[in-house]
Amino acid sequence: MTKVRAPLAAALLLVALASLPFVLAPYPISLAARILAFALLVVSVDVLTGLTGLPSLGQIAYFGVGAYTAGMVGIHVTSNVLVQLVAGAALAAMVALLTGAVAVRTSGIVFLMVTLAIGELTHRLADGLDAVGGSNGLAGIPAITVYPGGEPIILAGYTYWWVLTVFVLGFLLAVLVSRSPLGRAMRGVREAEPRLAAIGQRTYTIKLAAYVFAGAIAGAAGTAWTVQARFVSPGDLAFSVSAIALLSVVLGGAGSLWGPVIGASVVILVRDWVSGYLPGQGELMLGALFVLAVYLLPRGIAGLRPPRRDRPSPAQQEQPAMEVVG
Amino acid sequence: MSLRTHHANDDLLVVENLTLRYGALTAVDDVSLRIASGARHALIGPNGAGKSSFFSMLGGATSPTSGRIVFGGEDIVSHDEVQRARAGLVRTYQHSSLFTGLSVLDNVRIAVERVSGHPLRPWPSRADRRITSAAEEHLAHVGLVDRRDQLVSSLSHGERRQLEVALVLACEPRLVLFDEPTAGMSAAETHRFAELVESLPRAVTTVIVEHDLDVVFRLADRISVLAAGRLIAEGSPEHVKADPVVNEAYLGDSNDREPLFLDTPADVRTAR
Amino acid sequence: MGWLDANLISILNGVALAALLFMIAVGLSLVFGTMDVLNLAHGAISLAGAYVGVAMLDPGGGLGDFLVAVLAAAALGLVLGAALATMTSVVTSHLRQALLTLGIALIAAAVLTEIFGADVESVPAPSGLAGSVDLLGKQYPLYRLVVIGIAVLIALVLYVVLERTSVGAIVRATVADRGMVEALGIRSSLVLAGVFGFGAALASVGGLLAGPVLGAQPGLDNTVLLLALVVVVIGGLGSIRGALLGALLVGQVQTLGVSLLPEQASFLLFGAMALVLLLRPQGLLPARTATGAHS
Numbered sequence: 001m002t003k004v005r006a007p008l009a010a011a012l013l014l015v016a017l018a019s020l021p022f023v024l025a026p027y028p029i030s031l032a033a034r035i036l037a038f039a040l041l042v043v044s045v046d047v048l049t050g051l052t053g054l055p056s057l058g059q060i061a062y063f064g065v066g067a068y069t070a071g072m073v074g075i076h077v078t079s080n081v082l083v084q085l086v087a088g089a090a091l092a093a094m095v096a097l098l099t100g101a102v103a104v105r106t107s108g109i110v111f112l113m114v115t116l117a118i119g120e121l122t123h124r125l126a127d128g129l130d131a132v133g134g135s136n137g138l139a140g141i142p143a144i145t146v147y148p149g150g151e152p153i154i155l156a157g158y159t160y161w162w163v164l165t166v167f168v169l170g171f172l173l174a175v176l177v178s179r180s181p182l183g184r185a186m187r188g189v190r191e192a193e194p195r196l197a198a199i200g201q202r203t204y205t206i207k208l209a210a211y212v213f214a215g216a217i218a219g220a221a222g223t224a225w226t227v228q229a230r231f232v233s234p235g236d237l238a239f240s241v242s243a244i245a246l247l248s249v250v251l252g253g254a255g256s257l258w259g260p261v262i263g264a265s266v267v268i269l270v271r272d273w274v275s276g277y278l279p280g281q282g283e284l285m286l287g288a289l290f291v292l293a294v295y296l297l298p299r300g301i302a303g304l305r306p307p308r309r310d311r312p313s314p315a316q317q318e319q320p321a322m323e324v325v326g
Numbered sequence: 327m328s329l330r331t332h333h334a335n336d337d338l339l340v341v342e343n344l345t346l347r348y349g350a351l352t353a354v355d356d357v358s359l360r361i362a363s364g365a366r367h368a369l370i371g372p373n374g375a376g377k378s379s380f381f382s383m384l385g386g387a388t389s390p391t392s393g394r395i396v397f398g399g400e401d402i403v404s405h406d407e408v409q410r411a412r413a414g415l416v417r418t419y420q421h422s423s424l425f426t427g428l429s430v431l432d433n434v435r436i437a438v439e440r441v442s443g444h445p446l447r448p449w450p451s452r453a454d455r456r457i458t459s460a461a462e463e464h465l466a467h468v469g470l471v472d473r474r475d476q477l478v479s480s481l482s483h484g485e486r487r488q489l490e491v492a493l494v495l496a497c498e499p500r501l502v503l504f505d506e507p508t509a510g511m512s513a514a515e516t517h518r519f520a521e522l523v524e525s526l527p528r529a530v531t532t533v534i535v536e537h538d539l540d541v542v543f544r545l546a547d548r549i550s551v552l553a554a555g556r557l558i559a560e561g562s563p564e565h566v567k568a569d570p571v572v573n574e575a576y577l578g579d580s581n582d583r584e585p586l587f588l589d590t591p592a593d594v595r596t597a598r
Numbered sequence: 599m600g601w602l603d604a605n606l607i608s609i610l611n612g613v614a615l616a617a618l619l620f621m622i623a624v625g626l627s628l629v630f631g632t633m634d635v636l637n638l639a640h641g642a643i644s645l646a647g648a649y650v651g652v653a654m655l656d657p658g659g660g661l662g663d664f665l666v667a668v669l670a671a672a673a674l675g676l677v678l679g680a681a682l683a684t685m686t687s688v689v690t691s692h693l694r695q696a697l698l699t700l701g702i703a704l705i706a707a708a709v710l711t712e713i714f715g716a717d718v719e720s721v722p723a724p725s726g727l728a729g730s731v732d733l734l735g736k737q738y739p740l741y742r743l744v745v746i747g748i749a750v751l752i753a754l755v756l757y758v759v760l761e762r763t764s765v766g767a768i769v770r771a772t773v774a775d776r777g778m779v780e781a782l783g784i785r786s787s788l789v790l791a792g793v794f795g796f797g798a799a800l801a802s803v804g805g806l807l808a809g810p811v812l813g814a815q816p817g818l819d820n821t822v823l824l825l826a827l828v829v830v831v832i833g834g835l836g837s838i839r840g841a842l843l844g845a846l847l848v849g850q851v852q853t854l855g856v857s858l859l860p861e862q863a864s865f866l867l868f869g870a871m872a873l874v875l876l877l878r879p880q881g882l883l884p885a886r887t888a889t890g891a892h893s
Contacts, residue, residue, distance in 0.1 A: 181443055181447045183448075185439070194423065
């Protein structure tokens, strides 16, 4: 029996993704870029929800910080995409630190609602702040350049490659953290937070570290979004986006990181591409997908991978993932 | 009677007048105890005697109404569980508390990392190998090293208790509080567990709350007896067994009753 | 007195909104408190009730027609609730419940849009109640005052049923110890389906009653769901008194708050919720008994 090695499969997939610009027309390519940016946002949700056990509806806020920062930097400072990426991710991480310091004092449903509030407040802030375009959104973002004095990148294929690069880097970072001592401690919080405290680990520190890291990843995803869209609107930060980001994690198999990526892709494809063939039925199909997935995929898409004795399954999905406080 | 002389500065854990009251109900009533470094101490008593509440206060989950707890010379009453664990005071739980979705090895690795690694390091490194082998050593000590890659959910009840011991040992504790560790175990599992505790180095002081009196008499060199929240007797196993006050507490009335503690045959008592 | 005079209408609007929110949200809170299920289809159920009004009521219709519509909405809610109870009974993880119920909500919303279209529809108030009443020198819609009265009545009935009747005792017992109730020969799954159905019926009727005030349109289910979530989380999950207090607070924030602080209007609601949760995570009036049907 041949054992398909995960790195080999990943490498093949990467080659396939990288060659898409040679086979797809500009519209599908920009859809693919949007999917990748959204998928990286979903990875950041999985870092919190799947790895650390903190179900979050607020990552869209840090995605928005990254997206708007990249746009503002592009308009007012420089079109260099590396500067935009670093600025967006760093600012998102800082905002995550400030908000997370308070948010991770809670857990379960309360944490979910606090993050919902963070997401919605950021959404409304973007809508009301004229400096970033208000309800009209942030337009006039110039095309990116990759090196100083370089040519602006206009073709959809090239921006797609940049987005793919950001996605791969972000995903690899998440995998790296997942296999690190911090990653194990995060899983410890998810599995039995009191137990982790009982061995002398301050769990607040772990949760905050996870929160800031997830915020940075979401911020990076936001900068990638701006690169491919060259336009950021408050609608990009709506509650419905947070909701399907979280649901993509559940669909994909919380905690596996790669499962939610597939989940995110399926969700966007069903909603935006399939509904092109059945106009106006995008939401209906999405709803049907979710309902079927609950019954047919009890451990998400990642749960379809044949279990190996030495591989922990994605966060045990049939156990209550959240507890009510009080 | 213990042959070692008892100096005050030998005492690792000193509990003074510890009391826990919930309104009109007094769960723990003015209990004082001294536990020497290296001791094997047991806490017994009928149901409702306050043993769990007492342990909970020692571990830091519950705040006492009044009293002092001094560990290694330091007053720890205001310290939370995290601080107590870092000071070397750890406990096991009646309902085994483990990282259930993770592997046996990861459970212990997390503890080793906290103690001697860098739990906040967000990337894997070569140093992790050292942590892994230390974790494997702890697993070998409890006899679970060949199950290292299996998930906790595939372990039996007795094995989970063993894993919990490995986890607790990985914290390099000075004192371990065992809370009813053999509850729900078969005779064979209980025997294995008792052997495990006996094999612990004397650098690890143990305090054990137990209902299984055979285990208690096998493992403890000193026993405290709680009843209705008060300490009613304390001493060596022989002393406690013969104490009429203790017998009455367990049976309610000492007249015309069989003694609670039958003489255990000499060959079952292990030599120390 | 001048301040009150200037803001009386807003305050009353806030209470009327609170009345509607209470009716809609109390089912969500009860279902979570008794069954540990987070029902994200709740907003869609409420919207379905509103569309019952769209389908069955004509402008100028009488009180009799309105009552028939209320009964129809209640029946629809009962059926939907019982169906949801069955569907969610096998799904214990909150995240997967969210996936399931949101999926159902998306389907329901799409079906409603398919049947009724994407335009804003109105639900007429019954002709007897469509006028205004003189209140402290101002004109105020009679219908809204009636809605407030109905909500108070429902709150009282809920209290009496849960605390003073044997049906209520069975429900509370099922929450506290499901196994024990089964041992007494009571089918706890029926009890829980009943609670779910009843809560959904209230949401559906609430949506219908809200029709003359909020209308019916796609997207309203999302709005209502968010508002209901805020209400129950601020008030305390599983608590009827909490839902009442939460509704009153949210109602005032959305009306009086918005008129007093128009610049900050869009931040008031979620800012208030975040503040309450950070200071008192269990909610303002948390349920006194243990929540959750799982031991």
